[in-house]
Amino acid sequence: MNNLTDKESLRYSRHLLLEQISESGQLKLKSSHVVIVGAGGLGCPAALYLAAAGVGHLTIIDPDTIELSNLQRQVIYKTNHIGRDKAQLASQQLQALNTEIKIDAQTVKVEESNFKLLIANATAVLDCTDNAASRYFINQACVEQQVPLITAAAIRGEGQLMVFNFKQQKTPCYHCVFPDLAAQDAGLNCSNSGVLGPLLGIMGSMQALECVKLITQPTKVMFNKLLTFDAWEMSFMQFSLTSDEQCSICRG
Amino acid sequence: MNVTINGQPAEFSDGLSLLDVVVQHGAQAPFALAVNGQFIPKSQHAETQIKTQDSIEILSPVQGG
C-alpha cells in the first residue's frame, strides 16, 4: 500500500494522532469504497463526514431534486441549489470539501441502478433511504453480495441504527428484524409525520462513525444490534439481534 | 404476572406467549419485539413464553431518512 502524501498527512493529522487510526487506518480509509444510498437527511451528514474522513471512493445514489422543505435538515444543500439533482450537487460539494478522493453520483432510484454490480467490491453500503421498498432492496443485495450494511432511519424524534456484516455466518438482516413492512410505504415518513433536523445529523453521523470503525477498527463496531434513540428524552436503548431461521432473504 | 411493556407496568394472566401478550396489549403490526433486551424473531413470537418480571419492548419500524 502507498504512503500518504504530505498534503494528506496534514489534512488527516487529527486522525493520524489517534492510535486506533494512525497512518495504517488512514490508508485503509483511502483504499475503501463506500456506497451511500439516499442523499437526504441521513445521507448528507454521513457523506460529509466520510468525505472529510478521507474515504477514497464514494458513490452517492439519489434520484431526487432539492426542494425548499429539504433545507431544514439536508445540510449539504444551500437555498440557491433548489431544483438541482441531489446526487450531482452533493458530489460537487463533497469534492470541494475533499479534493483527494473520488466521488461518483447516480441520479437514479437505487432499484434502477446497477446496484449489485456497483456494490460487488464495495467496502460498505450506507442505507440512508426513506422507504421500506428501497430498504428491502438494499438489504437483499447486500446479503447476496456479502457487503456490510449500515442502516439508519429517523422519524419525528425517534432514530434507529443497525450494522450487519454479511461476510460473517449467522448474521441477521434487516428483513429478519422487520419482515412485514408494507410494500408501498404505508408507514410513517418525514413528509407526513415530520422529523427533528438535528436527529438526522446524529443518526447519519453515527452511520459515518460506524463506517470509519468498520474500516479501521472492525472489532469495535456495534454489529447485530438495534440501537434506538429517543431525541426528546435523549435516551438510547440497544437490543441484541438474531437471525430468523424463517427469514426469506438471508435463509432462503 | 406482572411485566413491563415499553417501560410501563402491565398485568397479564400466567402462561401467555409473547404474541398473546402484545396482541392483548393492542400492538398494531408491523413491529419488532424484544424481551429483556434480546430481539425475538417473528417466527418465535408465538412460542416464546413470558414470565413475571419480563421486560417487553414493542419497537415500531422507523423508515424515514
Ligand SMILES: [Zn+2]
Ligand atoms: Zn434475514
